[in-house]
Amino acid sequence: MDGNLNALTTIFTEFYYWVTVVFMFLIHVGFCMYEVGASRRRNHMHTLMKNVMIIPLVTITFFFFGWWIYWAFPSFPFFGGLNHEMANANLPWAETMGTNLSDHITGVFWAAFLLFSWTAASIVSGAVIERIRSSALWIHAVLIGSVFWIIDAAWGWHYAGWMVKYLGYHDAYASGVIHAIAGGYALGVIMVLGPRIGKFASDGTPRDIPPHNPWLLTIGIFLIYTGFWGFYAACNVPIIAPEVIGGEIVGTTWTATNIYLAPTTLSAITFNFLMSLSGGLMAAYVVSKGDAFWTFSGGLAGIITASAGNDLYHPIQAMLVGAVGVVIVYKLHYWVERRFKLDDAVGAVAVHGYSGVVGLIIAGFLLWGQPSSPFEGYATISPLGQTAGAVIMFFVLGFLPGWAVSKVQSAMGVLRIPEEVELQGLDYAEHHAYEDAKADIIAADKAYLAQK
Amino acid sequence: MSTNGLESWAVDLAEVGAVYPFQGWEVAMTILGVIFWIGWHRIQYVRENEHLEKAKHIGDREKVAASLERY
Numbered sequence: 001m002d003g004n005l006n007a008l009t010t011i012f013t014e015f016y017y018w019v020t021v022v023f024m025f026l027i028h029v030g031f032c033m034y035e036v037g038a039s040r041r042r043n044h045m046h047t048l049m050k051n052v053m054i055i056p057l058v059t060i061t062f063f064f065f066g067w068w069i070y071w072a073f074p075s076f077p078f079f080g081g082l083n084h085e086m087a088n089a090n091l092p093w094a095e096t097m098g099t100n101l102s103d104h105i106t107g108v109f110w111a112a113f114l115l116f117s118w119t120a121a122s123i124v125s126g127a128v129i130e131r132i133r134s135s136a137l138w139i140h141a142v143l144i145g146s147v148f149w150i151i152d153a154a155w156g157w158h159y160a161g162w163m164v165k166y167l168g169y170h171d172a173y174a175s176g177v178i179h180a181i182a183g184g185y186a187l188g189v190i191m192v193l194g195p196r197i198g199k200f201a202s203d204g205t206p207r208d209i210p211p212h213n214p215w216l217l218t219i220g221i222f223l224i225y226t227g228f229w230g231f232y233a234a235c236n237v238p239i240i241a242p243e244v245i246g247g248e249i250v251g252t253t254w255t256a257t258n259i260y261l262a263p264t265t266l267s268a269i270t271f272n273f274l275m276s277l278s279g280g281l282m283a284a285y286v287v288s289k290g291d292a293f294w295t296f297s298g299g300l301a302g303i304i305t306a307s308a309g310n311d312l313y314h315p316i317q318a319m320l321v322g323a324v325g326v327v328i329v330y331k332l333h334y335w336v337e338r339r340f341k342l343d344d345a346v347g348a349v350a351v352h353g354y355s356g357v358v359g360l361i362i363a364g365f366l367l368w369g370q371p372s373s374p375f376e377g378y379a380t381i382s383p384l385g386q387t388a389g390a391v392i393m394f395f396v397l398g399f400l401p402g403w404a405v406s407k408v409q410s411a412m413g414v415l416r417i418p419e420e421v422e423l424q425g426l427d428y429a430e431h432h433a434y435e436d437a438k439a440d441i442i443a444a445d446k447a448y449l450a451q452k
Numbered sequence: 453m454s455t456n457g458l459e460s461w462a463v464d465l466a467e468v469g470a471v472y473p474f475q476g477w478e479v480a481m482t483i484l485g486v487i488f489w490i491g492w493h494r495i496q497y498v499r500e501n502e503h504l505e506k507a508k509h510i511g512d513r514e515k516v517a518a519s520l521e522r523y
Contacts, residue, residue, distance in 0.1 A: 242465070251464030262461060263471075282492050289499065312456065314472035316481040323488065366473050369454030374461040380454065 009239060010104050016238045017108035023230020024115035026223045028055065031122040033220030035129055037213040038346050042425025043130045045434065050134050054121045057138055058145035062114045064092050066146035070113065073154035079162040112234040113153070116178055117145035119231070123182035124402070126346035128189055131196050131422055136406075136415045143401060144185050152177050152397045156389055159261045159373065168372040168379035169389040172258040173235050173269070173307035175359035176393035183353015184398025186344065192406035193415060195343030197422055206337050209345070214292065221296045225277065228303060232269050232310075235259055247374030260373050264311035272318035276306035279322030287330045297351045298326045304355040305329075308386070309363035312370065321362050329354040353394060360390040 032051050039047040058066075072087035089096045089106070096103045097110075121141035128137060156163035157177040163169035171177050200206055211217050237257045242249040245261045255263040280302015281295060288294035303310075305325025306318045313321065333350035336342055344350065364386030372381050379385060409415035417426065428435050455473035474481070511519070 248460055248462035249465060250462065251466050253465035255465055263465060263468075279488075282488075286492060286495050312471055312473065314474070314478070314481060316485040317473065319485060320488065367455060370456055370458055370473075371454075371460045376460075376462075380459075 013238055014104040014108050017112050017234065020230040020234035021108065021111045021115055024227050024234060027227030027231065028118050028122060030220045030223030030227060031126065033216050033223065034346065035126050037217030037220055038211040039129050041212050042427055044427055046426035047129050050137055051122060051125050053138060054118060054125060054141045057142055058117045058121050059114060061142045061146035062117050066117060066150045067110050067113065069150045070154050070158065073151055074158045074160040075162050117149060120149040120178055120182040121145035123348050123352045124186045124189060127186035127344045127348040128193055129345045131416055132193060133414060133417055136409050140189060140402065140405065143405060144182060148397045148401055149178065149181050152181050152393055157259050163389055164260060164372055165378050167385035167388055168381045169385055170363060170367060170372045170381045171308045171360060172311035173232055175304055175308035175356040176389055179304045179352040180356030180360065180390060180393040181398040183349045183356060184394035185402035187349045187353060188399040188402025189406045190342050190344055191403055192410050195341060197419065199343045200341055204341060217293065218296060221300065224300060232273055233266065236264065236266065237261065245374055248376055249374050258311045262371065262374050269310055271315040272306060272310040272313050273303060275315040275319040276302045276310065276322035279319035280326045283323035283326040284330065287327050294330060297347055301326045301329055301351045301355040304352060305359035308359045309367050312367055317366060325355050325358045328358050357390045357394050360386045
């Protein structure tokens with residue numbers, strides 16, 4: 001670091017990302033609470049453990065190879081080879097991937113991306129509760145968290161990604177790169193996994209499986225909202241000089257940028273986060289006729305729909321985009337459920353997947369012709385580029401791998417839990433020691449009381 | 453042509469102001485936003501009335517007493 005201003009900027013940036021990481025931890029807390037609240041009592045511990053173990057498994061694999069993929073894959077394999085020049089500093093054995101007094105940024109930047117990885121994996125986890133084997137889900141978690149989403153980030157969420165260069169792909173707060181891919185992946189898994197016992201009547205009519213604890217679920221989704229603030233901030237570069245960007249911007253005015261190094265402000269995304277949340281909540285309340293869980297999830301879907309363009313929208317545009325998106329995804333969720341008999345236990349495919357796709361396409365129209373990047377020669381934002389991007393995110397990198405890996409797991413008999421276990425509940429089957437110990441101590445206490 | 457007037461970022465940021473799409477349409481967007489807000493109240497009000505009308509006719513004395521016990 002040469003000079004006090006550069007030193008301060010570096011330390012500020014380091015601290016900025018560190019704070020976003022702490023905030024984003026709340027997303028995972030929220031997902032845990034939401035999933036446990038939505039599951040039935042007999043599946044609590046299994047549901048919780050399934051989601052908690054995503055943390056270490058995705059973390060270590062993201063350290064071993066996920067982070068390297070991000071820097072190696074921006075052009076690979078269609079528009080160039082692996083970028084070893086950028087990627088070598090992010091190999092697990094590189095000096096910058098450890099305690100290093102000359103590098104304050106790699107660790108916090110890695111962690112910010114890692115928390116996105118947890119989110120991608122956790123989105124899939126919600127859709128499959130109460131019938132998937134933990135071993136199967138944890139393979140999917142590693143694949144979506146440390147392979148497929150980070151490939152999509154290299155392609156479409158990197159200043160040098162080929163989708164940005166050639167398609168003008170714009171997805172500032174990850175409508176596609178996190179939500180569409182995770183929703184698509186979840187759809188691929190549940191197509192093979194099948195519905196929970198009792199979800200559909202013999203004539204095919206879907207039954208509601210109500211959450212056992214609405215309050216836990218409510219607090220869970222509010223924690224996800226809270227963590228989402230950190231997610232938004234983490235998607236920005238907090239402060240950078242035009243000469244450091246090295247693109248077309250002239251002058252000496254420092255700025256915050258999105259991940260593509262194109263200017264935006266923290267103020268803009270604060271406006272738009274809140275307005276799209278509000279549009280989503282209001283539309284979801286109306287379309288679901290006041291259903292509490294769809295209303296709360298609609299807030300999230302509103303933000304996700306507007307996220308692709310929330311660095312550039314006007315707040316009223318963000319509100320209306322959020323509202324329109326929610327109506328579409330709500331209708332689509334029930335149509336898919338009835339038509340294909342799919343059991344998405346928490347509405348994850350709709351809230352994340354469909355919202356992400358719809359948000360990308362809407363951004364293509366509203367931001368049509370705007371520059372996708374501060375670098376010369378990049379394609380501008382367009383409906384065609386955004387739609388192609390949505391297909392790549394949802395279908396190519398999301399649905400296809402989720403479906404294919406699940407097919408293999410299903411053929412090997414390692415995807416779904418046995419029917420007997422599903423009926424008696426995963427907690428007894430897998431945590432019988434806990435249940436036995438509980439029964440034992442209750443019996444002992446009762447016996448002691450009887451003697452007195 | 454671009455929806456916010458910017459064709460590229462080859463600009464001096466000191467001279468750039470608003471960058472949202474459809475500048476000049478702020479009043480129209482506000483009117484649209486207000487229609488959305490008022491429309492929401494209207495829909496909610498009508499539905500709540502219908503719901504309360506239905507609800508007041510479905511409770512017999514036993515059910516009402518059970519609800520009181522539920523607290």
